[in-house]
Amino acid sequence: MQIGPYKLKSNLVVAPMAGVTDRPFRQLCKRMGAGLAVSEMVTSNSLLYGSEKTLRRANHEGEVEPISVQIAGADPKMLAEAAKYNVDRGAQIIDINMGCPAKKVCNVMAGSALLKDEPLVAQILKAVVGAVDVPVTLKTRLGWDKANKNVPLIARIAEDSGIQALAIHGRTRACLYTGHAEYDLIAEVKQQAGIPIIANGDITTPEKAKLVLDQTGADAVMIGRAAQGRPWIFREITHYLDTGKHLPPPEVEEIRSVMLAHLADLIQFYGEQTGTRVARKHISWYTKGLAGSANFRHAMNQLQTHEEQLAAIDAFFNELRQQGERLTYIHEESEEMAAYA
Incomplete structure (x- = not known):
């Protein structure tokens, strides 16, 4: 799959997830086989450009190319400025968020709330595409609610505006993350589109990735929650798509x-x-499914220093090792939830 001048090493994309897809996580997923990892959402509010959080999200030092940064907002001019700001700081692809269903985003008419206003969608896309000389992509949903699934029209607007790839989450904004993702409309958009289409939603296993690719004809799939604590899902999917066979699950020592x-x-x-606070959720995700992990995770959340975390991890894994050298991790599948951005 290609976006502008960038040929991706695989057709597996890491979904932008607030509080998750920071630079360390993106780098890890790329090492495990992801062809593209989209950053956490960056505000288009110029007043926040100097905040520590925004500066950290704009830090791409040493990151494997291509570097994709997602921006969010509802004002075409501000979004155009945000795009330029991030390109000046190393972004090679700008992604526009029109898929986030979170209330705090939709209440300011950003994210998936924009799907209610198709003329504004066109204004935003044209403004951002015209502001930068790098590829611009779009992430969206099927529509606002089940009675208003307008993604085919949004896709046409996007392509006419110069968007170079479109990621579609197979739910409406009203669905949030309940029920199951639907892929029929993604297939319809793919049949009509002249740009790459990325299918997103409920892709948690290699079999599901292949099913969605086959059912939609999409050029790529986007993985979100299923990669949390399981970054090797990208190599597992790649191997399955290439061979039709499963890789063995990782040994506990590799985890x-x-x-x-x-x-x-x-x-x-x-x-x-x-870093110690951020690490807690990742430790929880990595150890889910391992024997005795529930008590371990509860205790981990009480620890205040990184040294204490490392000592607890050593003790936990040493106990697992004593239980058997060949002990392996069994991932517990779960539906994708509101960690998506």
């Missing part, structure tokens, strides 16, 4: 080593205090 390397990157990126 430990991947997690520890990830935590070290978090501490380096955020600093000791913030």
